[in-house]
Amino acid sequence: MEENPDGSRAYLKIDRVRVADQILEDLRVRILRGELPHGSRFPPDRDLAARYGVSVATVREAVRALASQGLVRVRHGSGSIVTVRTETLIAVSLASAIQLEASSVTDVMDILGVVNSHAAGLAARHATDEELASLREAAERLASIEDLDRAMQDLRSFLRLLSGLCGNPVLAAICSFLGQLQVELAMELSQRQMLPLREVAGALHNDRILVVEALEARDPERAEQATRAYHDHALELLTSSPGTQQIRLSDPSYTRLISSLMSTKLVSLTR
Incomplete structure (x- = not known):
């Protein structure tokens, strides 16, 4: 050289x-x-x-x-x-793969459940007491949802904190991107009146607290199980309404929705 x-x-x-x-x-x-x-x-x-x-x-x-x-x-x-950031590079790669395969919401959230569960197991071993205190505060702010926009900001914060506790920057970036995509998708479906977002976010509060408690107990296996249960419940709620079922079964419509959300997310990451 x-x-x-x-x-x-x-x-x-x-x-x-x-x-x-x-x-x-x-x-x-x-x-x-x-x-x-x-x-x-x-x-x-x-x-x-x-x-x-x-x-x-x-x-x-x-x-x-x-x-x-x-x-x-x-x-x-x-x-x-x-604009080089690990999250940006991973977002570009994941976005391309999801768009190429026209992945369904089930596919995307299943991946999120797997990687976040593994990240939670690592976090139970490596997160500091201060980090776990911040995560609990973020979870408790979602106990009562009055302002939906504010609640979505708090949810983004909770997911970002949860993904960042594992101590693995690459894994954290994957979890963070997919988690933020989940929130964007839920908001988009809510705006199209296909998802009762306030009720869904509220119904997941106990699941989030169980994740926090498992991490505070420093129990990796329990943390993995609680995180997976949280994502399974979120997936069930996200795909349970008739409107969401309809868009999930309509491949062209759903593909366009995913493509639009990906483009918006990538633009925001490179700003």
């Missing part, structure tokens, strides 16, 4: 074959190695074109590909920003 006199990694000398792909890969590696960290300003197209010895149009092709992978957010007129 060639280096500059200051020790930094030298930009590649690009062959004329598949130029944009080579630039894409070189920039992707730089981002994932931390040379271009999350939140930093991405080098201007003209600067990159000069460094690689190619046209601005070729650089822009590579940058568009980086943006589609969730690594860069292109802001016309004010420069692009690096």
Whole structure:
């Protein structure tokens, strides 16, 4: 690997074959190695074109590909920003797989139940007392649901905290993305009057408390079982209404709904 006199990694000398792909890969590696960290300003197209010895149009092709992978957010007129985060990368991969397979809500939530159960088992071993106290506070805020929008924010917070307690960043990112998708799906169905969201969220309160109690007991097996029971109950409630059954059985409609939710979620993650 060639280096500059200051020790930094030298930009590649690009062959004329598949130029944009080579630039894409070189920039992707730089981002994932931390040379271009999350939140930093991405080098201007003209600067990159000069460094690689190619046209601005070729650089822009590579940058568009980086943006589609969730690594860069292109802001016309004010420069692009690096948006590399584990959750973003996992979201892009999971979104692509779910859309490709036209996965049902049952498929998605079953995966969430499996990974969150495993994460809960790890959390019972590794979470601090302070983290568990924060999780209990988040769960108890959902005991009484008066403002539905506020309750959904509290639910997002509970799921985010629950997924983050396992001590495994990759597993936490998978749990977090799927959990947030579950909330978005429930809200979308509620807005279409296909799901009594207030009743569903309230009915799951005891399940959330049982998860917290198992974690506080530092019992991995109990935590896994309680978390799986929570997700099974959520799935039962989410798919029990006639409206939800109808959309679940109508593949084209459900596929469009999932695709729309995925696109919205990915845009929010790369901001």
